[in-house]
Amino acid sequence: xxxxxxxxxxxxxxxxxxxxxxxxxxxxxxxxxxxxxxxxxxxxxxxxxxxxxxxxxxxxxxxxxxxxxxxxxxxxxxxxxxxxxxxxxxxxxxxxxxxxxxxxxxxxxxxxxxxxxxxxxxxxxxxxxxxxxxxxxxxxxxxxxxxxxxxxxxxxxxxxxxxxxxxxxxxxxxxxxxxxxxxxxxxxxxxxxxxxxxxxxxxxxxxxxxxxxxxxxxxxxxxxxxxxxxxxxxxxxxxxxxxxxxxxxxxxxxxxxxxxxxxxxxxxxxxxxxxxxxxxxxxxxxxxxxxxxxxxxxxxxxxxxxxxxxxxxxxxxxxx
Amino acid sequence: xxxxxxxxxxxxxxxxxxxxxxxxxxxxxxxxxxxxxxxxxxxxxxxxxxxxxxxxxxxxxxxxxxxxxxxxxxxxxxxxxxxxxxxxxxxxxxxxxxxxxxxxxxxxxxxxxxxxxxxxxxxxxxxxxxxxxxxxxxxxxxxxxxxxxxxxxxxxxxxxxxxxxxxxxxxxxxxxxxxxxxxxxxxxxxxxxxxxxxxxxxxxxxxxxxxxxxxxxxxxxxxxxxxxxxxxxxxxxxxxxxxxxxxxxxxxxxxxxxxxxxxxxxxxxxxxxxxxxxxxxxxxxxxxxxxxxxxxxxxxxxxxxxxxxxxxxxxxxxxxxxxxxxxxxxxxxxxxxxxxxxxxxxxxxxxxxxxxxxxxxxxxxxxxxxxxxxxxxxxxxxxxxxxxxxxxxxxxxxxxxxxxxxxxxxxxxxxxxxxxxxxxxxxxxxxxxxxxxxxxxxxxxxxxxxxxxxxxxxxxxxxxxxxxxxxxxxxxxxxxxxxxxxxxxxxxxxxxxxxxxxxxxxxxxxxxxxxxxxxxxxxxxxxxxxxxxxxxxxxxxxxxxxxxxxxxxxxxxxx
Numbered sequence: 001x002x003x004x005x006x007x008x009x010x011x012x013x014x015x016x017x018x019x020x021x022x023x024x025x026x027x028x029x030x031x032x033x034x035x036x037x038x039x040x041x042x043x044x045x046x047x048x049x050x051x052x053x054x055x056x057x058x059x060x061x062x063x064x065x066x067x068x069x070x071x072x073x074x075x076x077x078x079x080x081x082x083x084x085x086x087x088x089x090x091x092x093x094x095x096x097x098x099x100x101x102x103x104x105x106x107x108x109x110x111x112x113x114x115x116x117x118x119x120x121x122x123x124x125x126x127x128x129x130x131x132x133x134x135x136x137x138x139x140x141x142x143x144x145x146x147x148x149x150x151x152x153x154x155x156x157x158x159x160x161x162x163x164x165x166x167x168x169x170x171x172x173x174x175x176x177x178x179x180x181x182x183x184x185x186x187x188x189x190x191x192x193x194x195x196x197x198x199x200x201x202x203x204x205x206x207x208x209x210x211x212x213x214x215x216x217x218x219x220x221x222x223x224x225x226x227x228x229x230x231x232x233x234x235x236x237x238x239x240x241x242x243x244x245x246x247x248x249x250x251x252x253x254x255x256x257x258x259x260x261x262x263x264x265x266x267x268x269x270x271x272x273x274x275x276x277x278x279x280x281x282x283x284x285x286x287x288x289x290x291x292x293x294x295x296x297x298x299x300x301x302x303x304x305x306x307x308x309x310x311x312x313x314x315x316x317x318x319x320x
Numbered sequence: 321x322x323x324x325x326x327x328x329x330x331x332x333x334x335x336x337x338x339x340x341x342x343x344x345x346x347x348x349x350x351x352x353x354x355x356x357x358x359x360x361x362x363x364x365x366x367x368x369x370x371x372x373x374x375x376x377x378x379x380x381x382x383x384x385x386x387x388x389x390x391x392x393x394x395x396x397x398x399x400x401x402x403x404x405x406x407x408x409x410x411x412x413x414x415x416x417x418x419x420x421x422x423x424x425x426x427x428x429x430x431x432x433x434x435x436x437x438x439x440x441x442x443x444x445x446x447x448x449x450x451x452x453x454x455x456x457x458x459x460x461x462x463x464x465x466x467x468x469x470x471x472x473x474x475x476x477x478x479x480x481x482x483x484x485x486x487x488x489x490x491x492x493x494x495x496x497x498x499x500x501x502x503x504x505x506x507x508x509x510x511x512x513x514x515x516x517x518x519x520x521x522x523x524x525x526x527x528x529x530x531x532x533x534x535x536x537x538x539x540x541x542x543x544x545x546x547x548x549x550x551x552x553x554x555x556x557x558x559x560x561x562x563x564x565x566x567x568x569x570x571x572x573x574x575x576x577x578x579x580x581x582x583x584x585x586x587x588x589x590x591x592x593x594x595x596x597x598x599x600x601x602x603x604x605x606x607x608x609x610x611x612x613x614x615x616x617x618x619x620x621x622x623x624x625x626x627x628x629x630x631x632x633x634x635x636x637x638x639x640x641x642x643x644x645x646x647x648x649x650x651x652x653x654x655x656x657x658x659x660x661x662x663x664x665x666x667x668x669x670x671x672x673x674x675x676x677x678x679x680x681x682x683x684x685x686x687x688x689x690x691x692x693x694x695x696x697x698x699x700x701x702x703x704x705x706x707x708x709x710x711x712x713x714x715x716x717x718x719x720x721x722x723x724x725x726x727x728x729x730x731x732x733x734x735x736x737x738x739x740x741x742x743x744x745x746x747x748x749x750x751x752x753x754x755x756x757x758x759x760x761x762x763x764x765x766x767x768x769x770x771x772x773x774x775x776x777x778x779x780x781x782x783x784x785x786x787x788x789x790x791x792x793x794x795x796x797x798x799x800x801x802x803x804x805x806x807x808x809x810x811x812x813x814x815x816x817x818x819x820x821x822x823x824x825x826x827x828x829x830x831x832x833x834x835x836x837x838x839x840x841x842x843x844x845x846x847x848x849x850x851x852x853x854x855x856x857x858x859x860x861x862x863x864x865x866x867x868x869x870x871x872x873x874x875x876x877x878x879x
Contacts, residue, residue, distance in 0.1 A: 041758070041762045041765065042759060042761040042762040042765065043761055043762075043764070043765045044761065046761050046764040046765050046768065047394060047469055047764065048394070048469075048764070049394070049469050049470065049472070049799060050768065050798035050799050050801075051467070051469055051471075051798075052484060052485055052798070054464050054484070054485045054486045055464055055467045055468075055469075055471070055484070058464050058465055058467045059467045062467070090386050091386040091387055091540075092386065092387055092389075092392060093387050093389065093536055093537050093538065093539060093540040094387070094540055094558075099558075102558055102559075103558070103559060106560075112354075113351075113354065113355060116350075116351060116354060117351060120344075120347035120350075120351065123343075124340055124343060124344050124347065127336065127340055128337070128340055131332075131333045131336045131337065131340075132333065132337075158591060161591075161592060161595050162595065164595075164599070165595045165598045165599050168599055169598065169599075174599060174600075174601075177599075177601070178592075178595045178596050178598075178599040178601060179585055179587065179592050179595065179596055179601075180560075180584060180585055180596075180601075181560055182560075184355045184356055187355055188355070223332075229331055229332045229334075229335035229336070230335050230339060232332065233332065233335060233336040233339050234339060237336070238339075265587055265588065265589050265592070266587070266589050266591070266592045267587075267592070268380070268560070268585040268586055268587035268589075268592060268596075269560075270557065270558060270559030270560035270586070271559075274559065275559070281759055281760065281761075282760070282761060283759075283761045283762075
């Protein structure tokens with residue numbers, strides 16, 4: 001009893017510490033982005049047609065750019081704490097909060113589907129290659145895995161889209177839409193493509209993890225005890241081998257959700273990734289700050305969640 | 321005897337394989353149901369490219385309009401949409417003639433212009449469009465608080481520039497609503513091309529009561545805008561879809577044959593756009609050097625269109641810059657082969673070699689300006705170029721040429737051009753060119769501060785008069801980023817601005833054309849054109865150099 005209470009106590013303390021650390025990380029991200037952005041060349045108020053000094057002054061006042069940098073930083077931080085990221089420079093009458101609220105769910109749907117696909121595929125193929133080590137399935141899959149890791153997603157995106165065009169043309173009916181967003185059929189191809197790299201990576205991780213426990217004592221015991229193979233595979237091999245995969249899932253979710261820029265562009269998907277990249281190109285200060293801090297916080301949060309889950313799942317994790 | 325066999329390496333693998341198949345099937349089912357669940361959270365599915373029965377056409381937009389407030393819109397995509405959902409006093413018809421819009425008739429004189437509004441011009445909420453809506457729109461655009469980038473286009477109106485610079489109150493603007501249906505405009509100076517300004521989005525009306533209720537969100541969403549054009553925006557999903565339907569309140573609604581224009585895809589990826597076209601999902605797809613071959617292989621009919629812009633190398637004329645030296649600029653002018661540049665390097669159909677800063681499509685007195693006043697010819701002449709270069713070196717007192725900084729953008733075509741020119745100037749003239757590649761905003765910042773010797777720039781027309789090009793190198797023009805100053809050129813610009821007499825004006829433009837060439841103020845590289853493929857059943861699409869890029873208001877589906 002006493003022991004369990006201390007454990008619970010340690011766990012809560014651990015969670016609180018991790019959250020504080022997370023908040024500090026986000027603050028550091030916000031600060032670094034703020035000062036980097038203001039020192040990178042590029043003027044958000046500059047556009048094709050030159051404007052009069054009077055108008056420029058008004059614009060600077062509107063966005064608070066006429067104040068000293070440190071004061072801007074202070075205003076920015078206090079607004080950020082209240083959850084207000086300001087108004088976009090490029091889309092003059094949309095707030096950054098609106099942009100995140102409207103476009104993040106799309107990226108999130110795409111990200112969740114991709115990660116589910118990547119995780120399921122990675123675990124299945126990883127296990128398959130491990131139990132067939134050095135046999136044909138292993139060789140073929142591992143070759144594909146290397147391709148999946150090394151070929152950038154824009155190549156896969158273009159190839160995937162081209163394949164759809166050709167398949168649709170060949171069949172004479174549109175089995176899957178080439179681009180766009182809205183229905184289930186729109187989601188299949190982009191999420192497969194977006195998850196491909198992660199799936200390849202997870203397959204390799206799962207394979208090595210399976211092979212590692214191949215010689216584990218508990219597995220040898222289970223076999224020699226004469227347990228049925230199904231039970232050995234599911235309870236002893238698969239379950240233990242999955243742990244490292246779960247560890248990397250958190251950061252992977254964040255990476256996939258934030259890294260969909262190319263896929264979003266090719267498949268004309270209204271995700272946040274496009275705004276994120278466009279904002280940098282347009283020196284859209286408020287959108288750069290808003291999306292970076294949002295994504296930063298999201299990534300930090302996912303890592304913490306996984307750490308905490310891991311603490312619950314794996315008794316070997318020490319909470320100090 | 322149904323006992324499971326004992327685990328051995330072989331049967332362990334087989335069992336595991338079987339289990340994996342079960343798991344795989346289970347995950348497929350799980351994955352599928354997850355998709356269905358998530359799909360309910362999103363909306364909007366596009367149809368095929370053309371639907372003759374519904375009268376709908378599906379298209380792709382290269383990017384999302386930043387916002388649709390006509391007083392502040394600056395980009396071509398916004399112009400494209402606004403041109404379909406709004407209408408000014410005048411508009412362009414399918415033959416590019418200026419015809420009545422909200423104004424039924426008008427009189428434009430040297431000092432004032434009067435417009436009589438039609439009885440049946442309504443807003444999409446059913447209320448009548450009045451002269452006050454124009455007064456409000458123009459005052460709003462000029463208000464320095466609005467900080468409209470295109471306010472300058474209203475400057476021909478009395479007191480407009482002073483208001484925009486904060487010297488006068490907006491009420492001082494020379495525009496009066498004599499009554500609900502009569503608009504009187506007092507002009508700062510005679511404006512020969514005033515009618516072609518009136519079709520520009522900044523001149524579109526805005527209803528004050530509606531605008532003020534939006535509290536700064538006017539034009540941010542489909543419901544935050546009041547329409548008076550042939551179409552209204554029915555649905556605007558940011559980054560994804562912009563769907564326009566026929567406006568039942570539009571006065572000339574019987575002219576409109578399409579019921580729906582659905583921009584169902586928003587992407588700047590031209591390969592994706594072409595794929596959508598191949599799949600029969602959109603009716604028009606633009607081409608560029610990346611996907612041109614693909615379209616050619618399919619033997620599609622390519623449509624060409626003169627976009628009306630001019631690409632050019634702008635020199636820095638500020639003191640202390642090598643490029644201030646005329647002989648250096650002349651040497652580069654004689655060494656540059658724009659034919660090779662356009663046909664071999666850029667190699668996109670539709671572009672024309674740059675010979676003048678005044679593009680071919682501009683109208684002169686009776687015929688095209690360039691037919692009446694042909695551009696001075698430039699023949700590539702390396703011997704003469706080297707002679708000029710030696711002279712320049714002497715005048716500048718140089719022992720060795722310093723490398724020239726060539727500021728450029730970061731697009732694929734820009735890279736091709738700048739690298740080609742770098743090599744050409746090195747080979748033919750022995751000049752070292754250092755390419756300074758920058759993103760758009762930074763290139764503009766460096767252009768404004770004069771941090772360059774040469775810059776790859778472009779200029780697009782705002783209205784259908786040679787002055788939209790002609791006044792760019794006037795010493796007072798803020799967009800004259802090379803800061804070229806020449807009293808003689810200034811004088812011709814003033815004549816072209818203030819005269820109403822076509823011969824005098826066109827003659828002034830021809831003088832400007834000559835000065836730009838003789839002094840090598842800039843070097844035109846090419847006149848931009850575009851190439852696209854179109855579903856042959858879609859007819860009546862009008863493309864024009866000024867105004868909206870593609871006008872679908874006269875389009876129809878045939879077959």
